[in-house]
Amino acid sequence: MLTLVRGRQSHFDHLIAGLRAQVAFPEELIVAHMQDEPPAVPKDMPFAVRMVHVPGERLPLAKARNAAAQLASGEVLALLDVDCIPGPHFVRRASEVVAETEMGVFLPEVGYLPARREGWMNSATGMPDFGLIARSSQRHPAKPDLAGVSVARISGHRELWGLAFILHRQTWASVGGMDEHYIGYGGEETDFAQRLKQAGSGLFWLGGTVCYHQHHRVHVPPLQHFDAILENARRYRRKWGDWCMTYWLDQFEEMGLVTRNSIALTKVRAPTEDEIAQSLQGDDVRFS
Structure with a gap:
């Protein structure tokens, strides 16, 4: 598991809780933090958490993703934005699908959550309240419903979005990771997708799991x-x-x-x- 952090400790706490609630734990969580101090992590983690500092006043998103991928030791690279809560089967599905199709890049379904000041944790268990989360989430109207879908090919590589995607580390290495000339918001993911297409890597929707996007206020346009x-x-x-x-x-x-x-x-x-x-x-x- 790889994620990027600048601020958003509460979002990070929910991501960590989601990983602790997996039916199969990740081998590790790699955190590329674009802030001076690393985010706080619970002491009793059931898997390794490793940090890498990626400085830069402007968001060095491509550089941070490359740094996280370089530090990762596993064969499966599952990149998940810090404002996401992985559904309980996310890690299991990531491992399964990469083992089946090494040169594929897989996009899980995303459910968008409304603003909720009290967060999404079950106070009794300390874990995400996945029942409430699932009932409250909404699929983006431009994205397909993946209920009942295992894997489905995507025709256009521009669907790739850095919010959540999964691939084999060799697929990442085959295109040299992300182009670090892209600095700040935008463009690096589309460029990465174009190079994946040139390398012959297919893009697929991944069913059987949902990542839940935690609300934060957005600028339209940015x-x-x-x-x-x-x-x-x-x-x-x-x-x-x-x-x-x-x-x-x-x-x-x-x-x-x-x-x-x-x-x-x-x-x-x-x-x-x-x-x-x-x-x-x-x-x-x-x-x-």
Whole structure:
């Protein structure tokens, strides 16, 4: 298991609790922390937890994922964002599916949780309340229902999203991990997916488990990452010949912040502090 952390101790606590509630424990949890001090971990962990510090004021997401993968000792790399609670069969399914298809990359179903100040733990057991979690979660309307599905091929590699994905360490190594030239928010996962496609690695939906995304307020569009998105979109365009993150770029253009054509992305102006503040969504918004 690999995860990245900057802040979000409560989310991390829930992720840890989810791993402690697995029907089969992971061999280890690798935590790449993008903050000075590592996150707090319970002392009585039933599996190894190892930390690696990845400094950088701007989010070094690609570098952090590479550092976590390099430190991992197992053959299965299951990457899960810190704001996720793995369902109790996540580790078991990750091990099973990688053993069956080593050159595959697998995306579990994600259930999005509403805001809940008291969290998702069962106070009596100290474990996640999976009954409440399952009843409260909602699948993204653009994603398929994987009930009754074991494994299903995905036609487009752009479905890959860093929130949760699973692959064999040799598959990761075959493309050299993530491109660390992508710094800050956006682009590194789509670039990684393109290189996986070139290497002949298939992309699959994985049934039999759900990862539950813990709520946090989101910006729509993510104006707080404006400059990083522009830089990374341009980097992707130079490398692959088309644009990624077009859903955000289109919204930036509608706001008069950028202009874009097939070859150039031009910054017209930066978003104002008021525009950034207004883009922050309320507790009722689960999806960005």
